[in-house]
Amino acid sequence: MSLPLAGRRVLVSAGPTFEDIDPVRFIGNRSSGKMGIAVAAAAQALGAEVVLVAGPVHVATPDGVRRIDVRSAAQMREAVLGELPADVYIGAAAVADFTPRSVSGHKLKKTAGSDTLVLELVRTPDILAEVATHPRRPSLVVGFAAETHDVEHYARGKLANKKLDLIAANLVGAAEGGFERDDNALTVYWAGGERTLGPAAKTLVAAQLVALVAERLDG
Ligand code: CTP
Numbered sequence: 143m144s145l146p147l148a149g150r151r152v153l154v155s156a157g158p159t160f161e162d163i164d165p166v167r168f169i170g171n172r173s174s175g176k177m178g179i180a181v182a183a184a185a186q187a188l189g190a191e192v193v194l195v196a197g198p199v200h201v202a203t204p205d206g207v208r209r210i211d212v213r214s215a216a217q218m219r220e221a222v223l224g225e226l227p228a229d230v231y232i233g234a235a236a237v238a239d240f241t242p243r244s245v246s247g248h249k250l251k252k253t254a255g256s257d258t259l260v261l262e263l264v265r266t267p268d269i270l271a272e273v274a275t276h277p278r279r280p281s282l283v284v285g286f287a288a289e290t291h292d293v294e295h296y297a298r299g300k301l302a303n304k305k306l307d308l309i310a311a312n313l314v315g316a317a318e319g320g321f322e323r324d325d326n327a328l329t330v331y332w333a334g335g336e337r338t339l340g341p342a343a344k345t346l347v348a349a350q351l352v353a354l355v356a357e358r359l360d361g
Pocket of ligand 1: 155215234235236237238266267268269270271284285286288300
């Protein structure tokens with residue numbers, strides 16, 4: 143019996159991005175990359191050829207998964223678009239929404255007499271939305287949404303606005319899971335349906351998510 147994702151190419155992004163300010167400082171976030179890497183492992187286990195584009199993380203690469211390491215949102219965009227075409231894109235990375243307008247070539251110094259520093263930030267490209275509207279769009283584009291409240295409302299808004307097929311939403315700041323944890327609970331929404339996965343270990347939730355992806359890909 144062949145595995146449900148045999149012959150399919152799955153592209154996954156994971157982890158945070160680091161946006162450099164100067165040679166020693168950056169703007170980052172608390173994503174560990176565990177969820178995205180568990181998703182990559184689960185897709186590989188179901189027979190897919192998996193490419194993982196990872197921001198700075200301290201998690202081992204799953205066996206059989208090809209990993210491309212990046213640092214910034216701009217580098218992640220370049221790596222992800224460079225790996226198209228794919229059958230499935232799962233955007234699990236916590237991509238910075240803003241990046242410094244310019245990176246200082248030297249370490250920023252304190253200025254005598256000034257107690258403030260103003261950093262100008264500009265929007266980063268939305269990789270997920272770009273993949274979803276790309277000429278070589280994967281058959282299934284899956285996003286993540288971390289929300290502190292009104293989860294379904296905001297998740298369904300992102301599903302429609304970014305032209306996604308599925309969105310996996312989790313409540314952050316709650317006891318159930320989220321960043322920097324080993325367990326998680328997700329509610330996955332699509333046009334006309336939803337399914338709750340977990341709460342359980344991220345590896346188990348990832349396996350359930352990838353099984354749902356395989357189902358939707360066939361349907
Ligand atoms: N994403 C992306 N590129 C960005 C920003 C986000 O690909 N520049 C993707 C993430 O990988 C994730 C989803 O978009 O799959 C998160 O959606 P987003 O709208 O960025 O969520 P928030 O940052 O939480 O947005 P908001 O602050 O509006 O809630």
